[in-house]
Amino acid sequence: MDQIKKNVWDERRGSNNPRQEEIRSEAQRDLSRLIHSSPFRRLQSKTQVLGLGESDFYRTRLTHSMEVAQIGSGLLAKLKIKYAGKEETQFLPDGDLMQAICLAHDIGHPPFGHGGEVALNYCMQDHGGFEGNGQTLRILSRLDKYTKEHGLDPTRRLLLGVLKYPVNYSKLVVNKASSHDPARRQSWLFKSSDFKPPKCYLDSEINIVDFALKPFTEQDRELFTSIRPSNINTDHKTASYKALDTTIMDLADEISYSLHDLEDAISLGMVTRAMWMDHFSGHENLFVDCHGITFTGTCESVADCLFGESYKRKECIGMLVHLMITSVELQTKNKAFECGMMKYNAVLPEPVEALRLKIFMLVKYKVIKHENVQLLEFKGQKMIVELFSVLASDPHRFLPASTREVYERQVSFGEQEGMRVICDYVSGMTDDYATKLYEKILVPRKGSIFDRL
Structure with missing residues (x-):
């Protein structure tokens, strides 16, 4: 594999x-x-889009992750068939x-x-x-309890696969004026968009990323971790590249939240047939442009299925997922990369992606963006900020015993390390x-002292 022994990824x-x-x-x-792992199990009680408790029908982070894994497996299988006998095949990952x-992509x-996420970034600004x-x-590399020091102690290639943005926080973040306003730093009432974090990995994991990227040449590492500047001064900078495995997972994620969240929204009545037809008015050609062996739908015929009986809706969602899985292809992201694991990315053809x-x-x-969904998100945001504020005000008093022990060890290295324990x-x-x-x-x-969570 481009002079890199396969066993280094294990x-x-x-x-x-x-x-x-x-x-x-x-x-x-x-x-x-x-x-x-316990972080994986906890996904069953974390919000996807619609709030937990609305119904046991709607997707959680856990069911979403399972669907992403199923779609990711389909994408991989199609790529192995499409590129059989070609150079690209040797860089594709193992199915397991x-x-x-x-399955790991959302555990953090x-x-x-x-x-x-915005609330914790706000609390951890300094x-x-x-x-x-x-x-x-x-979580994968440090926090989970599978090992004493290395979390789940994942293989190098699993670490590389979940590394969606291979540049650390401090290199990408653009501080906004409001983040330095002492009066506002004491309040949970702030504009969410001002504290949206950059897409990154945390500075505390720099050595983990160094381990993951060690087999690559210096040229590949430098290019892979390069930054694409923002066009707007107030936006965060962004990472330029993703590894091949990551792009397959990322594409599966995009397909899942585009189509499965649509299914939930239709079931809840938040998206109607009239909304669908209005949204695609003047864009009916998007369906025609995707016509091929596996797909012959039109805007109206798809609407008939989506907003008809439930079994037809399920069949239609499956048809659209099938269209996207069978359309996947590999694209050369940058010919300057020496290793195909960085050079090739999984993408959808332009008409299907559109x-x-x-x-x-x-x-x-x-x-x-519905106001009721945003209000629920805001309530969660407020709870997180207030919880964090209480715990950080007197960690020795309020943290549970096991977490307090970790805090006391880490805070000896500095305040930032202690705050990271509270954030974890x-x-x-x-x-x-x-x-x-x-x-x-x-x-x-x-x-009561006997109150249980």
Whole structure:
């Protein structure tokens, strides 16, 4: 593989002592560890888009991650067929590894969706910030309890696969004036967009990323970690590249939240047939442009299925997923890369991507940006800021015993390390746990030492 031995991708940072008569590959061990990890299980109680408690029908972070893994496996299978016998095939990942990358992609997301992410970034502005994808890397490599020091101790290639943005926080963040306003720093009332974090990994994981990128040449590492400047001065800078495995996972994620979140929205009545037809008015050609062996739908025929009986809706969503899976192809991102794991990216052809994006924009404007969804997100944001503020005001008093021990060890290295422990604790909460803890601490009522969360 471009002068890089394949077994270097199976290396772990820890001792990596397989059990006697171990029958699993390293990728299968990664997948097993992930499925049995507590951060993965907690995804069942974390918001996807629609708030938990609305119904047991709508998707959570856990069911979303399972769907991403299924789509990611389909994309990988199609790529292996499409590029059989060609150079690109040697760079495609193992199927079990692809499952693990997809299942792991959201474990770093905090309670209450992106509202929780913004809230924690706000709270950590002076202590290294917070970003959900960066927290995923941190959980995998440091925090989970599978090993003493290395978290799940994932293989190098799993680390590379979940590294969606290979540049650290401090190199990408653009500080805004409001973040330095002392009066506002004491309040949970702030403009969410002012504290949206850059897409990055956290500075605390620089050595983890160095380990993941070690097999690549210096030229590839330098190019891969380069920054694409923003066109607007107030926007954060962005990373320029993603590895091949990451782009397959990322594409599966985009397909899932575009189509499956649409399915939930239609079931809830937040997207109607009239909205669909109005949204695609003048853009009916998007469907015609995608016509081929597996897809012959039109704007109206798709609407008939989506807004008809439930089994027809399911069939239609499946048809659109199938269109996108079978259309996937590899694109050379930059010929300057020496290794194909960085040179090639999985993409959708332009007409199919245009249709996917148009569908997603309908979900974005009618669901994600809906005032009721935003109000729920804001409530979660407020709870996280207030919880964090209480815990940070007197960690020795309010943190649970096990977390307090970690805090006392880490704060000896500096305030930032101590605040990171509090951030890890809050970000690992489920929506329900965070709500109950908030009520226990901040809602006036008679309490008891025997109250349980």
